[in-house]
Amino acid sequence: MALIERSTTTLPEVSTPSSTYGTFRRPVESTGWQSWLFTIDHKKLGIMYGVTAMLFFLVGGLEALLIRAQLAGPDGTILSADKYNQMFTMHATTMVFLFVMPMAAAFANYFVPLQIGARDVAFPRINAFGFWCFFVGAVFINTSWILGGAADGGWFMYAPNSSVPFSPTDGIDFWVLGLQITGIASLTGAINLIVTVINMRAPGMSLMKMPIFTWMILVVQFLLLFAIPVITVALFLLMFQRTFDATFFSVEAGADPLLWQHLFWIFGHPEVYILILPSFGIVSEVLPVFSKKPLFGYPLVVFSGAAIGFVGWGVWAHHMFASGLGPISVAVFSVATMAIAIPTGVKIVNWTLTMWGGKIRFTTAMLFAVGLIVQFTIGGLSGVTHAVAPSDTQQTDTYYIVAHFHYVLFGGAILGIFAGLYYWWPKVFGKMLDEKWGKWNFWLMTIGLNLTFGPMHIIGLQGQPRRMYVWTEARAGEGFFNLGFWNAVASVGSFVLGIGVLVFFVNVWLSHRRHGPAPLDPWDARSLEWMTTSPPKEHNFDAIPIVGHLDEFFHRKYEDRGEGEHHDYHQVATAEDILADQESHAEEHIHLPSPSYWPIVLAVSLPIMAYGIIYNFILIAVGAAIALLAMFGWGLEPHTASDSDYDPPPPETGGELEVAANG
Ligand code: HEM
Ligand SMILES: [Cu+2]
Numbered sequence: 001m002a003l004i005e006r007s008t009t010t011l012p013e014v015s016t017p018s019s020t021y022g023t024f025r026r027p028v029e030s031t032g033w034q035s036w037l038f039t040i041d042h043k044k045l046g047i048m049y050g051v052t053a054m055l056f057f058l059v060g061g062l063e064a065l066l067i068r069a070q071l072a073g074p075d076g077t078i079l080s081a082d083k084y085n086q087m088f089t090m091h092a093t094t095m096v097f098l099f100v101m102p103m104a105a106a107f108a109n110y111f112v113p114l115q116i117g118a119r120d121v122a123f124p125r126i127n128a129f130g131f132w133c134f135f136v137g138a139v140f141i142n143t144s145w146i147l148g149g150a151a152d153g154g155w156f157m158y159a160p161n162s163s164v165p166f167s168p169t170d171g172i173d174f175w176v177l178g179l180q181i182t183g184i185a186s187l188t189g190a191i192n193l194i195v196t197v198i199n200m201r202a203p204g205m206s207l208m209k210m211p212i213f214t215w216m217i218l219v220v221q222f223l224l225l226f227a228i229p230v231i232t233v234a235l236f237l238l239m240f241q242r243t244f245d246a247t248f249f250s251v252e253a254g255a256d257p258l259l260w261q262h263l264f265w266i267f268g269h270p271e272v273y274i275l276i277l278p279s280f281g282i283v284s285e286v287l288p289v290f291s292k293k294p295l296f297g298y299p300l301v302v303f304s305g306a307a308i309g310f311v312g313w314g315v316w317a318h319h320m321f322a323s324g325l326g327p328i329s330v331a332v333f334s335v336a337t338m339a340i341a342i343p344t345g346v347k348i349v350n351w352t353l354t355m356w357g358g359k360i361r362f363t364t365a366m367l368f369a370v371g372l373i374v375q376f377t378i379g380g381l382s383g384v385t386h387a388v389a390p391s392d393t394q395q396t397d398t399y400y401i402v403a404h405f406h407y408v409l410f411g412g413a414i415l416g417i418f419a420g421l422y423y424w425w426p427k428v429f430g431k432m433l434d435e436k437w438g439k440w441n442f443w444l445m446t447i448g449l450n451l452t453f454g455p456m457h458i459i460g461l462q463g464q465p466r467r468m469y470v471w472t473e474a475r476a477g478e479g480f481f482n483l484g485f486w487n488a489v490a491s492v493g494s495f496v497l498g499i500g501v502l503v504f505f506v507n508v509w510l511s512h513r514r515h516g517p518a519p520l521d522p523w524d525a526r527s528l529e530w531m532t533t534s535p536p537k538e539h540n541f542d543a544i545p546i547v548g549h550l551d552e553f554f555h556r557k558y559e560d561r562g563e564g565e566h567h568d569y570h571q572v573a574t575a576e577d578i579l580a581d582q583e584s585h586a587e588e589h590i591h592l593p594s595p596s597y598w599p600i601v602l603a604v605s606l607p608i609m610a611y612g613i614i615y616n617f618i619l620i621a622v623g624a625a626i627a628l629l630a631m632f633g634w635g636l637e638p639h640t641a642s643d644s645d646y647d648p649p650p651p652e653t654g655g656e657l658e659v660a661a662n663g
Contacts (some may be wrong), residue, residue: 008039008573011139015100021334024309025135027537027642028529029328030118032207034595035595036048038128038596038597038600039128039467039595039601040120040124040125040128040593040594040595040599041120041124041126041538041661042109042110042113042120042121042124043109043110043531043536043538044427044514045109045128045131046104046106046107046109046110047110047428048106048107048131048135048249049102049103049105049106049131049134050103050106050107050110050170052101052102052134052135052138053098053099053100053101053103053105053106054103056094056098056099056102056138057095057188057429057501058088058094058501059094059098059100059142060091060094060098060099061090061344061498061501062086063087063090063094064091064095064373064494064497065494065498066078066087066494067079067087067088067091067416068452068490068491069082069240069248069491070084070087070469071187071470071487071488071490072487072488072489072492073224074329074470074471074472074473074476074484074493075470075471075473075487076469076470076474079337079469080469081469081521082149082152083565084146084469085153085154085469086149086150086151086152086171086465088154088155088401089150089151089152089153089154089155089157089175090142090145090150090151090422091153091389092154092535093125093141093175093661094157094333095277095409096155096271096409097179097182097558098134098138098141098182100275100413100414100417101186101275102138102407103136103278103419104217104220104274104275104278104279105130105131105134105185105186107213107217107278107282107417107420107424108189108193108217108220108278109121109127109189110424110428111213111214111424111492111529112193112196112213112217113200113540114212114528114529114532115207115210115213115214115451115527115528115529115544116196116200116202116210116211116214116528117201117205117541117547118196118199118201118202118540118544119539119541119544119590119592120198120540120592121192121193121196121200121563122192122195122196122199122200123188123191123192124593125593125598125599125634126188126191126192126595126599127188127189127192127601128596128599128600129187129188129598129599129600129603130184130186130188130189130192131185131599132599132602132603132604133182133184133185133188133603133606134182134185134515135179135582135603136181136603136604136606136607137178137179137180137181137184137185137606138178138182139376139607140174140177140178140181140607140610140611141175141178141179141182141541143174144171144175146171146280147170148169149169149170149171149173150172150174151167151171151175151177152169152171152172153167153172153175154361156261156264156265156319156469157172157238157247157264158240158260158261158264158267159176159249159256159257159259159260160249160250160251160257160374160401161243161351162260163238163242163250164241164248165244165410165470170614172238172242173239173243173613173614174610174614176180176235176238176239176242177239177558177610177613177614178542178607178610179231179235180232180235180239180610181235181606181607181610183231183232183235184606186224186228186338186359187228187229188208189221189224189226190221190222190224190225190228191221191225192629193218193221193222194218194222195216196226197210197214197217197221198532201547202528202544202545202547203544203547204546204547204548204550206258207366207539208298208299208302208550209547209549209550209552210550211285211527211528211550211551212281212284212295212298212301212302213282213284213285213527213603214281214444215280215281216277216278216280216281216284216303216305217277217278217281217304217307218274219277219306219308219309220274220277220278220309222293222309223270223273223274223277223309223312224274226270226313227267227271227274227527228267229268230263230266230267231263231264231267231268231271232554233263234260234263234264234267236262236534236578237249237259237263238259240612241255246650247551248260255318255545257319258323259478261319261320261323262316262317262320263299264321265316265317265320265369266313266316266321268316268319269312269313269315269319270309270312272312272405272408272409273308273309273312274406275409275588276376276409276411276412276413276416277305277308277309278489279372279412279413279414279415279416279417279419280305280347280422281305282369282417282419282420283351283369283372283373283416283419284301284347284351285423285527286365286366286368286369286419286420286423287351287354287355287366287369288354288526289295289423289523289524289525289526289550290360290361290362290363290366290369290523291354291358291359291360292354292358292359292360292361292516292524293354293357293358293525293625294354294356294551295350296351296353296354296552297350297353300346300350301346301347302344304346304347304350305343307342307343308340308344308465309572311336311339311340311343314333314336315336315337315340316333317329317330317333318334318336318337318386318387318392319332319410321333321334321389321392321393321396322392322393322396322397324386330389331389334387334389337386337387338384338387341380341383341384341387343382345380348373348376348377351373352373355370358552358607361493363422363438363523364422364433364435364438364439365419365523366419366425367438367442368416368418368419368422368442369419370417370458371411371419371442371446372411372412372415372416374411375410375411375412375415375446375449375450376406376407376408376412378407378411379404379405379406379407379408379409379411380408381410382400382403382407382457383404383408384402386401386404393462394461395460397455397465397466397467398460398461398463398464398466399457399459399460399464399465399466400456400460400464402453402456402460402466403453403454403456403457403460403462406449406452406453406456407453408447410447410449410453411453415445418441418442418445418504421433421504422438424529425465425521426518426519426522426534426612427529427530427532427534427535427536427640428511428534428535429517429518429534429535430464430534430535431510431511431512431515431516431517431518432511432515432518432522433507434507434510434511434514436513437503437506437507437510437511438507440503441500441501441503441504441507442501443500444497444500444503444559445497445498445500445501446500447493447496448493448494448495448496448497448498448499448500449497450479450493451489451492451493451494451495451496452490452491452494452496452497453490453493454493455486455487455489455490455493456486456490458481458485458486458544459483459486459490461524462477462481462483463484464487468632469638471483471487471615475509483486489577489629490643500561517534518534519534519575520533520534520575520576520579521557521574521575524557525553525554526553526554527552527553527554528545528547528552528553528573530553531545531552531553531556531575531578531579532579532583533579536639538592539592542581542582542583542586542587543585543586543587544587544654545582546588551598553575553578556573556578557571557573557574557575558570558571558577559571559572571646596634596637598630598631598633598634598635598637599627599634601626601630601633602626602627602630602634603632604621604626605623605624605627605628605630607623607625607627608622609623609624609627625630629651
């Protein structure tokens with residue numbers, strides 16, 4: 001049985017003679033809330049990202065339903081014009097920054113170390129700090145609802161509409177500062193995961209033997225690494241414009257408001273790939289398992305993901321075709337936008353060919369995966385119509401655009417997230433989600449999303465502008481294109497969609513009450529994360545595995561008795577056999593970092609400083625003092641004495657360990 005060693009567990013009572021540090025000794029992991037509050041374990045942080053993000057999904061969904069209730073009939077009175085502006089701004093901000101992005105962080109934190117055969121991420125304390133920055137940033141932004149009103153300038157916050165003369169409440173200041181704080185979570189997370197994937201793969205796992213989900217997450221981290229600094233600069237400029245009367249976007253001062261649009265979309269378009277690629281990664285994991293075939297054209301799926309990551313930097317101005325850029329720029333960005341459809345198309349072909357000739361099991365996870373392919377393709381097709389600049393000039397700022405990005409975001413990113421939830425739930429929580437309820441969840445969400453966003457194509461081409469808090473009977477029109485009818489359908493659809501989402505939570509509740517422990521390998525899966533207990537032990541693997549194949553777990557269970565291209569797989573081991581073998585080779589010493597207070601203390605100092613910028617500069621000093629204390633405590637937190645003379649035994653005969661005790 002492996003002996004777990006922690007950085008400082010051996011020092012609980014003694015304050016180290018060299019510092020006054022004793023009173024601040026690290027908390028010892030225990031059960032209960034402390035083990036979550038001070039955890040630095042990637043699995044726990046993954047679950048915390050997931051739970052928080054799902055809560056914000058409900059908040060963003062509620063905001064969306066209020067919008068649709070307002071537009072269900074002519075001259076809606078549920079929301080005033082001002083409240084409506086706040087509602088769609090916060091709906092979009094919540095869904096993009098507080099749900100889809102952290103949900104990807106949830107899956108990445110939980111599964112990337114497991115998929116590459118590691119025990120944690122490279123910098124566990126920074127990882128905890130990242131989570132808490134997301135958490136406090138998300139709460140901070142939403143406190144604006146009760147502190148004078150939320151941001152109301154739309155999710156892309158165009159200047160000069162976002163400056164004080166046009167939006168005098170503090171709402172946009174909360175948005176600007178809050179996104180700075182959540183941006184720290186994305187940036188630290190990106191650095192952490194890139195170092196983890198590059199440095200901590202199990203022996204034998206070359207890059208082209210890495211599971212596809214980990215590949216897509218790696219591409220996303222590089223996108224974050226380059227995109228977050230761009231929006232950070234833009235947010236700083238807007239903060240200075242609003243707080244210190246700077247004139248970065250003021251025409252009267254000789255500046256150009258288009259600067260904001262360029263900065264926002266240089267971030268904003270790569271942002272949409274940051275939202276969708278994790279779901280592409282999940283689907284590329286799910287399809288092979290439920291088709292009982294390896295992913296078709298694995299290298300192509302990898303490189304088309306990387307290609308999207310690259311070309312995605314060269315299309316941003318397609319959001320500005322109507323801003324007077326001039327024919328040459330418009331032509332260049334038009335062609336670049338059409339080009340990006342190619343690597344996306346490659347993925348869809350590879351997914352289809354993965355299923356082709358497979359023994360398909362339509363579990364709920366598989367239905368959501370196939371749903372993504374269909375719904376995302378619909379969104380992709382309307383996306384191509386935007387690439388054609390003349391038609392985009394008709395479509396921009398209408399409901400046709402709203403239809404497009406909901407098909408790619410809800411039909412793509414969200415359906416992919418649900419495929420991941422149903423696929424990995426047994427591994428994370430040791431329980432199966434109910435398949436019957438799962439099918440209801442899938443079909444209600446699918447019918448709901450097509451009823452909600454389908455009609456938006458029609459009302460958009462009919463000219464209904466987005467961001468208008470009412471539509472009038474006089475403008476509803478006649479016959480098939482009657483705006484009244486299609487708005488009503490869209491609103492009813494959004495409630496069907498809402499019920500569909502709630503069915504998921506009912507399923508979770510009922511399954512955890514009724515179901516016994518899940519089998520170790522319920523889906524007959526292929527990659528390393530399944531070569532663990534359910535849930536995985538704190539140290540993940542008793543012995544770090546040596547990897548010889550892509551789909552290592554599959555190749556440990558099945559022997560290929562075929563010849564050449566003709567494969568003939570025979571099962572030679574079960575998950576239980578493989579785990580028993582792992583245990584018999586368990587390492588003597590497994591070294592894990594210890595929980596820590598400081599990440600959460602440092603994170604909490606940030607909103608205090610942000611409130612200071614909005615209300616009273618003294619608070620900035622208070623926050624800065626707390627930040628200094630936290631950085632001092634963090635820096636002095638004792639390392640494991642044995643770190644330097646620790647001699648890790650070889651892999652699978654005792655395992656190797658590289659989790660940095662001080663990261
Ligand atoms: C739960 C189902 C959802 C419904 C019913 C819904 C509905 C809407 C509606 C009606 C608007 C347009 C408001 C207007 O322009 O007047 C809107 C805007 C928007 N939605 Fe959603 N939405 C949903 C989910 C999502 C998701 C999952 C995402 C992203 C991941 C998202 C991202 C956005 C964005 C970015 C905008 C633009 C806001 C703006 O103009 O500033 N929505 N949504
Ligand atoms: Cu774009």
